[in-house]
Amino acid sequence: MRILLVASAFNSLTQRVHAELRDRRHVVEVHPAGDDDALRGAIAGSAPELVVAPMLRTALPRDVWSALPCLIVHPGPPGDRGPSSLDWAIHEGAVDWGVTVLQADEVMDAGAVWATAACRLPPVGKSDLYRNEVSDAAVGAVLRAVERFASGAFTPRPQSGPDWRVPDHTRPYLRQETRRIDWAGDATDTVLRKLRAADSQPGVLDDLLGAEWYLHGGHREHVLGGRPGELLATRAGAVCRATVDGAVWIPELRRRRHPGGPATFKLPAVTALGDALPALPEVPAPLMPAPEDQVWSDISYREDGPVGLLRFSFPGGAMSTGHCRRLLDAYRFALARPTSVLVLGGGRDFFSNGIHLNVIEAAPDPAAESWANINAIDDLVEAVLTTTDRLVVAALGGNAAAGGVMLALAADEVWCRQGVVLNPHYRLMGLHGSEYWTYTLPRRVGAAEAGRLTAQALPVSSAAALRGRLVDRVLPCAPQDFGREAGRLAGLLAASPTAQGRIAAKKAAREADELVKPLAAYRREELAVMRRQFFTPDAPYHALRAAFVRKRPAPAPAPRR
CATH class of the missing domain: 3.90.226.10 (2-enoyl-CoA Hydratase; Chain A, domain 1)
Incomplete structure (x- = not known):
């Protein structure tokens, strides 16, 4: 089948969907989202039978989805809607989650459902989840939806009507006001959820050493502690910051961009802070820690x-x-x-x-x-x-x-x-x-x-x-x-x-x-x-x-x- 992948970025999920569809002998082309006229031209030139959108930041134009079936991958379970679904799930500590493949419609995320897949959300960062558990669920759902479309015998289920049993849960964009860390009041678990929900993008906006920075990533520290918000130590380019009941390691920072200023980008925290970083002890983790030790190290x-x-x-x-x-x-x-x-x-x-x-x-x-x-x-x-x-x-x-x-x-x-x-x-x-x-x-x-x-x-x-x-x-x-299974197989090899x-x-x-x-x-x-x-x-x-x-x-x- 001729499939056009439309995506706002050729990111990890788009790449995986592309590769998996090609493995199944579909003819797949990729087109960037954002330029509606260019998209119309790509559709006219390649004449796809189906459009699949693994990752979108903008809606597809009405004349495209009304003329050609367009399947949208939404990183949330049925009934969940909004642009920050996975962020909200991590922010709120959800454990059971899922991915929905739905047909593009007038209302974002409200189209008929072609396939769903459940997944778990272990306590790791959003980007890690997106490349792993969410990606597994998304690819399974996309392949199922494409098979159903190709069969011509499947009717997608509308997200409304008497047969729909899932409540509509539409949530807004998760803004920095909600992501903000209250260092004087948030417990370490809360701080980690906020950091993990924004680890790659957009980061958590914070005040640090007299400037505004986006914090990217977070790991629990089990020994160090101090005045909430205080920088305590460095390790492998990361900085350790005290919470009300412990501390967290923050690996990367990004300077807030000033209006009209150049774009900024993530750097190891110690590198980003440079001369502004006060004299802090470097606290290395043991390369070979005791089995009972809980210590973060890269x-x-x-x-x-x-x-x-x-x-x-x-x-x-x-x-x-x-x-x-x-x-x-x-x-x-x-x-x-x-x-x-x-x-x-x-x-x-x-x-x-x-x-x-x-x-x-x-x-x-x-x-x-x-x-x-x-x-x-x-x-x-x-x-x-x-x-x-x-x-x-x-x-x-x-x-x-x-x-x-x-x-x-x-x-x-x-x-x-x-x-x-x-x-x-x-x-x-x-x-x-x-x-x-x-x-x-x-x-x-x-x-x-x-x-x-x-x-x-x-x-x-x-x-x-x-x-x-x-x-x-x-x-x-x-x-x-994976790590445990690789170790087991290595033991058999030895x-x-x-x-x-x-x-x-x-x-x-x-x-x-x-x-x-x-x-x-x-x-x-x-x-x-x-x-x-x-x-x-x-x-x-x-x-x-x-x-x-x-x-x-x-x-x-x-x-x-």
């Missing part, structure tokens, strides 16, 4: 018999120079431990999206910071590629892109959760890429497929990645269960009678490959291209990066999907 290591588990979780999956160096230190620590299998990753959200474009954009010399960042992530990938005394498994509980995919490919096996979306390319940022991808990607999928993946710049579903040998195993489990033979064969293969072409040669060739792209002022990378971090349309002539 990198941690633990062991289960012969299996080492090195987990990391950086906001948005972006890895700055500092992130890469700290993760490399942790990786080297893990290599000194007596294990035969090392699991890299295993968290429930992003694995990695490569270099940290926001930190680069904010640097005094973005070209120099780009160079430092790419070399730092290359050092990490090289350490994984040259590990020959144990098996390394990359465990992707969430999405990965660009250098993050190539980091995973450095491992001996790549496992991902069902529903993960991979973007194994750099082209949309105007970059050639490094991370030894010219060695690892063709080695896995072949030269022709490597060329196609990097040139087409399309998202790849977990099922397609498995078919194409980009990954070795897909785990059909809930997001909350206990396998073939494990030691595989380690020996891996060492021999690495030595043979090194004789044919040293890893240093791949790195040198990749970085020669990257250096030109970083240090040439009019290279497309700089304008594309600036547009990306400020959430502006890509400048022309931008690569097209």
